[in-house]
Amino acid sequence: MTTEPRVLRPDDWTVWYATLERAFGGVAEAPEERALWQELTEEERSLGVWEGDACVGTAGAFSFRMTVPGGAQVPAAGVTMVSVAATHRRRGVLTSMMRRQLDDVRALGEPLAVLTASEPEIYGRFGYGIGTYQLGATIDTSRVTLPVPADAAGLRLRFVAPVDVQDACEALYARRVAERPGMIARAPGWARLPLLDPEGERHGASPLQCVVAERDGELVGYARFHNKPEWNASGPAGVVTLRDMEAVEPAAYAQLWRFLLDIDLTSTLQVRNRPVDDAWQYLVSDVRRCLVTTRDSLHVRLVDLGAALEARTYRAPVDVVLDVADDFCPWNAGRWRLTGDAKGATCRRTEEPAELRLSVRELGAAYLGGVGLKALAAGGRVEELRLGALDETATAFGSDVAPWLPHGF
Template sequence: MTTELRVLKPSEWDKWYGNVVLAFGGVAGAPEHTEMMRTITHFDRLIGAWDGAECVGTAGSFPFRVSVPGGTTAPMAGVSGVSVAATHRRRGILTSMMRRQLDDIRERGEPLAVLWASEPVIYGRFGYGMATRQLKASIDTGRVSLAVPEGTDGIRLRRAKPDEALADLEAIYARQLADRPGMIVRLPDWDRLQILDTPADQGGGSPLQCVLAERDGEAVGYALYRLHPSWDDSGANGTVTVQDLQAVGAPAHAALARFLFGIDLTSTVNMPNRPVDDGWQHLVSDVRRCSLRQWDGLYVRPVEVGAALAARGYRAPVDVVLDVEDAFCPWNAGRWRLSADAEGAVCERTSDAADLALSVRELGSAYLGGVTLRELADAGRVREIAPGALARTSLAFGGEVAPWGPHNF
């Protein structure tokens, strides 16, 4: 039977979402989570592949804005819910959905598509490049201490209920956007999704805990975390799992870290998603007992190369011609002149000779400033044509802080 691809009707959402749940392991979330997902859904951005009355493929996106180098934000499509039924593999369904989705994103005027990759091997062929890394840590707090900076003792900490402190949490989160690329501007109702606290979310741990950091009566940081108590013959050895930590300034960051390290009856702090340049790494007494590991984070795909490169800032002035390969979105293929300085950036088509050659995938990897063009060239993924162009352009694309994606979608 021919597979039909179409935009979802609201009446088809339960069947569509059920297919997503099945593809990602078949364990449905709590009813509250399902209802919240329905609430934040933009039905006109959902694609379903149908074999008769059966939904056999899904893909969707959200109309976000993402922080980019230069302290501003750019429109992006947050791609999510991509799946193909196990019974319908190797029939071109995924490719057809990706084709339809990128065409739609382009028509909406969104220059970037961004996703979390359940399987990284899938998305490179559609032009997505790994653009952020995240740090995972499991810290032995029985053996690791912190040397905190001046001003830490001037931070007041107080416990709060997450829902009652939500306005403060969101204000602190919003203050981070200009400083760190990769962070996503919250859409309506997404703030409540971040503090959803069903038994499934708790995973055998405590209800979600919240501590606010305040300086002179102003909220300047927060930590959201869960406690997982545990005992053995030697005593208590519980775990603190950090869901989110945001802070304005080093003293607030250190005060929250010191609090998490010192919670009674615990001996481990797990941080499953932190920026790779997180400051606490320079405060610990023994970094080897923090079990640090890097993981891939956000994958970025320029949908409109010219608009995407013009939307971000650059660390140094640059004037370079890029020869871009893009077989899946051929409107991007060809030569582009990027000219940028402190006043802004322009990226337009040109017939001038190329200085660098790369695919749109590498352009996506370098876009947020966390993956350098130099390292991509060392891997053979970027080719220097004009001598010196690689060093100048790699410097311009770089950033002062590591990009980071703390916002799931």
């Protein structure tokens, strides 16, 4: 066989996607889910490795625009649908696809590649660093309360069919995208993803429900969730699972959380993917009974280092020479002088003495402002070569809000 990837042809998709499904356990997706991913697949950005008529490796990319610190929406390749057949592991299949993919991303002029990893240990060797984390929680709603927000007067909550307010919710989501690094502007077709609701994935819960918050007839927030009725010897013990929520004012945000905590016949609110600085943690009566957890989410890879560092702004003035290692994309390796502040930045190659030494993986981790360079340095991943350079650079790279990826891809 050859491990040389080739671009997907229109009649390849069914076999190609079946290879992906088998690699993830072999359980076929629901028809509506499969149809959506086929519609969203960018065939010209999808790669397969073939042995005769058999597909043994898959990888794809979506053409995203992602918010970075400062609010700019930067082109980013959303790496997706990566798999290698179990019969062809450790033969260079994955490496060949990653090589071709990053070369293509560079040729397209996208400064960043991002992904969510089925196993986080895989992608560090290709230069990806964990750039965002997501918060989960299992909240005991029989013991946890949240006060009525002070500005609740004038807010109206009402149930509505999710599809009936799809456009209004998408417009509200779009307003939020620029406010938090890591969020992705949803292109046409992607608005269907939050409403995807295969019956087989509900595990006994209700179809997707939606409650909207309105003020003077205008949508100011929404929550989409499932409700699973359960009973035990003590009575009702239903579980509410939050799918997603957005609000453009604090009162609507708090009122929606209060609603979720107070749904009749339930005793647990399950939260799976929220920002690590989500404000409800500071509003609830007892955070210990919320069993908060975190896990890795978005992995970030700087493909064009100079363009990527120039695309974002910096929380404090920075002027530093970085000595960057990048074995997989050697065009990034070497010394770069980064000069920037809250208004913008330049990043150019230089022969000046290095002041910080790190790999592109650490730059990817720190890029969105949620992972501190000082924490990486404490773990031996960043080396300070000029006294004071680490403090200055770490402060500049920080973000006032935690970066967050609201949904997978």
